[in-house]
Amino acid sequence: MIEVHDLSKRYGAKTAVDHLTFSVQPGRITGFLGPNGAGKSTTMRLILGLDRPQSGTATIDGVRYADLREPLRKVGALLEARAVHTGRSAYNHLLCLAQSQGLPRKRVEESLALVGLTEVAKKRAGGFSLGMGQRLGIAAALLGDPQVLILDEPVNGLDPEGVLWIRNLMKALAAAGKTIFVSSHLMSEMAQTADHLVVIGRGALIADESVDAFIARSSDHSVLVRTPQPSQLAKELERTPAEGEADGVTVATAEDGSLIVRGMTAQEIGEKAAAARVVLHELTPQRASLEEAFMEMTRGSVEYHADLESQTGGAGAAGGGIADAVPPGFAPPGAVPPGAAPPAALPSQDRAEPAVPTSGSEAAE
Numbered sequence: 001m002i003e004v005h006d007l008s009k010r011y012g013a014k015t016a017v018d019h020l021t022f023s024v025q026p027g028r029i030t031g032f033l034g035p036n037g038a039g040k041s042t043t044m045r046l047i048l049g050l051d052r053p054q055s056g057t058a059t060i061d062g063v064r065y066a067d068l069r070e071p072l073r074k075v076g077a078l079l080e081a082r083a084v085h086t087g088r089s090a091y092n093h094l095l096c097l098a099q100s101q102g103l104p105r106k107r108v109e110e111s112l113a114l115v116g117l118t119e120v121a122k123k124r125a126g127g128f129s130l131g132m133g134q135r136l137g138i139a140a141a142l143l144g145d146p147q148v149l150i151l152d153e154p155v156n157g158l159d160p161e162g163v164l165w166i167r168n169l170m171k172a173l174a175a176a177g178k179t180i181f182v183s184s185h186l187m188s189e190m191a192q193t194a195d196h197l198v199v200i201g202r203g204a205l206i207a208d209e210s211v212d213a214f215i216a217r218s219s220d221h222s223v224l225v226r227t228p229q230p231s232q233l234a235k236e237l238e239r240t241p242a243e244g245e246a247d248g249v250t251v252a253t254a255e256d257g258s259l260i261v262r263g264m265t266a267q268e269i270g271e272k273a274a275a276a277r278v279v280l281h282e283l284t285p286q287r288a289s290l291e292e293a294f295m296e297m298t299r300g301s302v303e304y305h306a307d308l309e310s311q312t313g314g315a316g317a318a319g320g321g322i323a324d325a326v327p328p329g330f331a332p333p334g335a336v337p338p339g340a341a342p343p344a345a346l347p348s349q350d351r352a353e354p355a356v357p358t359s360g361s362e363a364a365e
């Protein structure tokens with residue numbers, strides 16, 4: 001189990017992690033979400049002892065990472081994708097890591113097989129594609145057959161088959177009782193993978209709950225209604241509520257003529273329709289997607305808004321422009337938010353040196 005208690009980290013005037021408390025339980029996949037710059041990577045680095053917090057603690061099964069006797073047997077980590085600059089073969093890269101930790105050579109072969117790199121094991125890792133580099137990083141994380149896995153954006157650079165592979169791998173590991181803590185920007189992927197979510201914004205905790213509870217808590221609940229008498233039903237639903245009835249009901253008409261009702265349950269709508277002798281062809285509660293719930297819940301915590309208005313000549317406001325397609329707070333791949341250089345590129349005076357290599361690709365450099 002990972003336990004984070006009252007953890008805070010500042011870089012100069014910037015608070016990257018703000019009194020964060022949560023725990024990550026074994027036997028399930030915990031997704032770690034937050035807008036760009038929310039502090040996810042910093043939190044993971046703090047858990048892995050790669051940065052020193054100003055206050056608070058982060059422990060793995062009650063022990064700080066730096067105090068773990070055999071860290072790779074306890075925790076495997078893949079930090080955010082970086083280029084693999086190694087002239088070593090994938091095999092030798094893993095072998096160096098294994099030897100530094102007293103792990104048997106057979107774990108190198110097993111890990112390579114697990115991530116599907118056996119055939120290219122003798123090839124120079126520096127020549128690997130982003131996806132192959134990710135697989136190598138995951139092989140390094142799995143080397144010590146650790147109880148806890150910390151994965152920062154593991155699907156980054158993977159093709160659909162690779163995404164499916166890592167999803168199934170994480171599910172199998174969680175089912176085997178391991179603790180899986182994984183960050184991702186891909187909400188649809190997280191919705192299919194995670195059992196539990198820890199959501200942060202501007203370094204502070206926004207949610208620590210199941211995916212279902214998180215979605216249910218987002219305010220966008222609506223019911224889709226199909227009826228041959230839409231205007232009669234809309235009038236019924238929107239009329240001044242009687243004592244004890246739901247207030248603030250809104251009814252919108254979709255392009256296909258169906259009604260989208262907010263502020264009432266499907267049951268209430270059905271009963272009103274029956275009382276008014278309105279025929280219903282469909283009555284379906286609409287569940288927000290994880291992406292919609294995430295946008296709703298993190299709206300106040302998004303730091304980096306792209307200035308889409310100026311790029312689209314205001315088309316965003318009118319609908320149908322780029323602004324409609326790109327969620328706020330999500331920079332395009334490779335874009336660096338203003339003032340937010342990736343941690344790897346920043347001066348290292350504020351970082352503690354890792355006691356042992358933790359992340360795959362660059363660890364043995």
Ligand SMILES: Nc1ncnc2c1ncn2[C@@H]1O[C@H](COP(=O)(O)OP(=O)(O)OP(=O)(O)O)[C@@H](O)[C@H]1O
Nearest residue numbers: 011016035036037038039040041042339340343346
């Ligand atoms: N070494 C550092 N020096 C200065 N500021 C830093 C450093 N590392 C992170 N930050 C800042 O701390 C904040 C949190 O960054 P972090 O990389 O942890 O966020 P994140 O949630 O992982 O973001 P993303 O989703 O974009 O990867 C950002 O504002 C970032 O600019």
